[in-house]
Amino acid sequence: MPTPLEALHTTFGFAAFRGRQGDVIDRVMAGRHSLAVMPTGAGKSLTYQIPALCRPGTGLVISPLIALMHDQVRSAEAAGIRAATLTSADDNRDETIRRFRDGELDLLYVAPERANMEGFRRQLDRVPLSLIAIDEAHCVSEWGHDFRPDYRQLRSLVDAHPDVPRLALTATADRHTRADILAQLGIPEDGLILAGFDRPNIRYAISPRDGLPRQLSALVAETPGPGIVYAPSRDATERLAETLRQTGRPTRAYHAGLDPSVRAANQQAFVASEDMVMVATIAFGMGIDKPDVRFVAHAGLPRSIEAYYQETGRAGRDGDPAVAHLFWGAEDFSRARRRIETEMEEARRPGERQRLNALAALVEAPDCRRAILLRHFGEEPPARCGNCDNCLTPPASIDATQAAQKLLSAAFRTEMRFGITHLADVLAGRDTEKIRSFGHDRLSVFGIADEEEQRLIKPVARALLARDALRADEYGGLSFGPAARPILKGEEQVMLILPPKRERRRKDRAAQDYPDDPLFDALRAVRRDLAREQGVPPYVIFHDATLREMAELKPRTLGGMKQVSGIGARKLEAYGQAFLDVIRNF
Structure with missing residues (x-):
């Protein structure tokens, strides 16, 4: 079996691990249990994909949403990993179970509901497992903002396989939530690996609502690339989508009231697009792994700082510059406080009040937004980040x-x-x-x-x-x-x-920090054609960062193409020649 570094280079086309990836993988390879708290875009999936390639058996991945699992399997298969999902939406379940039983899978993705079924657990007893990865692990904690009771039952599953390393993964967990995850999943305290919460490529901005349709239209007009606008209700979703269509950008809506086929088609269109705006309720986003989202806007107050961090984290997963802009109103806080006092059980009210007060401090602050976010998660950041509205244009008070x-x-x-x-x-x-x-x-x-x-x-x-x-x-x-x-x-x-008066600009440089490059545009065009032929989103072929490096290095041979970051053996074989032809024409 390959070593982790060999798998990283051959399968994924990267020369070295980033951040704490190597530390997490070393613990899994040694058979030790771990909780990895890593920011979105830090490469969490590699921390279980690589050990699954380098340890005997199949890696079991427990993930909360079917759409997210399908997206991850699509990307894994493009890199040459044998992966499958076992969900209620799959029509090949018998074939997947056979492949799993016969050792023909590197990774099997399931939802926590299936992981807790007695019949599935009996199947696990007959198949060697390389690891058990629990994604979005904050769902296991009542302190977490997305608590799901089915996650609580996973402890008996992992305890039934004590010699299989368990790896819990999340991007969003404060001190209380981290301690609860460790306790609930039987992970020792020395198994906590904190990779930090900072997303330096995201520019944070917060404004009072003052003509929201106009404010959002200006943001969309100024910020090229795909974007998500979170609206507080189904009606608001439809209204804002209609407004933003008038900017000329392709725009769709997503909420639970839509017919499931329409909702699925809208999500698929957004995932495949390079410039679409999706106006959605908060249900949208967790189920996709789209790396090139250039902005996330909130048309109302998120539920908590944790939710805000997670939702804004859907921007800029590819590491390129992105924008997160929150528009809030006093009525948001009034509604939230009424909901706490009238709809929540009494035991949860103090914690929810505390979370809402933390949000109030964030939106009212004259100081660095990023520093407030990072301090909330227990970090000690510099006083100024240089990439938020208050740092770039300090407000008067x-x-x-x-x-x-x-x-x-x-x-x-x-x-x-x-x-x-x-x-x-x-x-x-x-x-x-x-x-x-x-x-x-x-x-x-x-x-x-x-x-x-x-x-x-x-x-x-x-x-x-x-x-x-x-x-x-x-x-x-x-x-x-x-x-x-x-x-x-x-x-x-x-x-x-x-707040200072904001001058109108043609494009927000936070989301467009790269000069126009005809070769890069030509490479994106061939990527678009290949993606359409194969029925996958363009980023499954290559990320923008890979195309940008390709345009800079201009390799002339397949051997030279291997030096571009993000091109593994399978992708080199499948796509290398098509991109070489474009470069040669230039």
């Missing part, structure tokens, strides 16, 4: 404590029954019929806001709602939250961030 106190007082004096528009009118001293009818023109807070404070009322309200000093009921009425008291007593400041 003003002390809005007095305006906040006046707004809170107005809410109190009007018996906490009215919304922001009415409170702003009261503070400005406007003579309206509504104010007179309630006698609010006789209140001590009537007309106490000067012109500057009047301009600040709405952004101050947004900040107070985000930090839970104000709460909005379902009718828009504003009442005090637990953070109101220290502000009213002068014990806590309210610093308001004034």
Whole structure:
């Protein structure tokens, strides 16, 4: 059997391991149990694919989504790995079981539901296993943001094979979640391998919503390449997709209300496209492994920092520059807090409140976004990253404590029954019929806001709602939250961030940092043709980074082509000549 380095070079066409890949693979090769926390795009799949090629037996991979498994099998087969899925969506299950039983598979992918079936576990007892990999392992933890009960039952499966190395993998796990994964899967503490959470190629930006269709249309127009826009509801998904089609970019929608065949066709079209925008609910994305997504936009607040990190991590998996832009509104926090208090069991509420407060700190911060994210996951990053909105264009900030106190007082004096528009009118001293009818023109807070404070009322309200000093009921009425008291007593400041005016640009350089190259474009064209012929996405043939290096080195022979990173033996044989012909024509 090959050594890991031989497999890396021959099968995948890479000269050396990246980051902590080698450390994880060494532990698996030694038969030791491990939890690898590696950022998206760091090559997690190689940490189980290579040991599966280098150890006797078949590697069992437990993964949460059928679409994701099919995508990974497609890429593995393109590299010459014998891989298959065993899912309810497959019509060749009998053939896959035979290949598995006869030792004809390097990798078998299954969902946790199948892994927990008694009949499948009996089959495992009769087949040598090289390893058991548990992907998206944060799903095993109740602390994790995507807890799935079926993952909890995997402990008995791995314990039934104590001599088979178990490898848990995730990109998203804070300290609590990491400790829980180790305990739930029986992995020793020294088996934790942290590769860090930083995605330096992603440019983070966060803006208050202010004409969302216009804001998203500008982002799409400025940022070439495939992109995902996450919308908070099915209706919003359809509306925004229709709006973004007017930019001229191919745009589709994805949500649970669509017919399954339409949903599958839309996903397939996006995976194969080099410029499509998918407007989707959060269900979309976990099931694809598309490396060339150039931007991810949130049209509303994500559920937590962990969810935000995971969803933005779907951009730039190929290592090329990408953009993550979040657009938020005060109503997002109001809805989230109502959901916590009315829909969640009491035991989970403190943790969910803490997560929401962490999100509020992120969206309101004048400091480096990346540093806040990384500190949340227990890292100690530099104070500035140089690749987020606050680092690139530092915002101005003003002390809005007095305006906040006046707004809170107005809410109190009007018996906490009215919304922001009415409170702003009261503070400005406007003579309206509504104010007179309630006698609010006789209140001590009537007309106490000067012109500057009047301009600040709405952004101050947004900040107070985000930090839970104000709460909005379902009718828009504003009442005090637990953070109101220290502000009213002068014990806590309210610093308001004034985002800089954003100049319109033709293209966002964060997603287009490479000069135009006719040879690169020609190589992409032949890749597109090959992908269409074989019915696979273009990135399954080669990633953009491989084509870019090919265009730079301009190899003249198949031997020279082997020196390009990302070209293994199978791909060299299948595609090498077609790309050599293009280079020779130039």
